[in-house]
Amino acid sequence: MPTSTFRPTGPREFADRWASSLPPGARVGVDGAVDADTRWYAEHLAQALRDVARPVLLTTWQGFWRPRSLRFEFGRDDPDAYLDGWLDVPGLYREVLEPLAAPTGRWWVPSLYDPDTDRASRARREDVPDDAVLVLAGSFLLTNSLRWGFDAVVHLSTSEAAIRRRVPAEDADRVAGGWQRYLATEDPADAATVVLHCEDPRHPAELLQE
DSSP, rough: OOOEEEEEHHHHHHHHHHHHTTTTEEEEEEEEEEEHHHHHHHHHHHHHHTTTTTTEEEEGOOOOOOOHHOOOTTTTTTTHHHHHHBBBBBHHHHIIIIIGGGGSSEEEEESEEEETTTEOOOOOOEEETTTTTEEEEEEESSSSSTTOOOOOEEEEEEHHHHHHSSOOOGGGHHHHHHHHHHHHOOOHHHHHHHHEEEESSSSOOOEOOO
């Protein structure tokens, strides 16, 4: 039976090494419970790609949330709604994942929603290079309805205790509850391309399958 071991690494060390393995035009997700961590790792990965002169498209799942009236239909703190109902999955496929799957003539819309104003972001459609790599940071990217839209996903594995330390207290029950259900129903670590144990985002450890 295979055993699991971990290799200590750093955010930029991992990004430099992993970026070199990504093919042109890849659609990459950075999946984690803590939005600050997924954004941070996505930014490291995007910078590693830029440093070797590769075009990058960087965005986050917040730009594809549904309006607040729909997200909070069952209450602001409902963890099931957080997992199942916050992200506009059809919109993300339509405006990002599907057009970036084309071999040529690729385009995308960087966001559909502005969480600060709770209105449409009015971002324009943009033509992009055929070899541009998408890096999208967010939660629940390895649900069965979404995982097929990515060519590779980094999964940040974080304990409930660490999640509660890393998110605002008023959001902790919703985030931790939704994440625990996600782990139980989707097994994202098994579906991910790479798993980083991320109790402290500054000192991750990469899971190695032996």
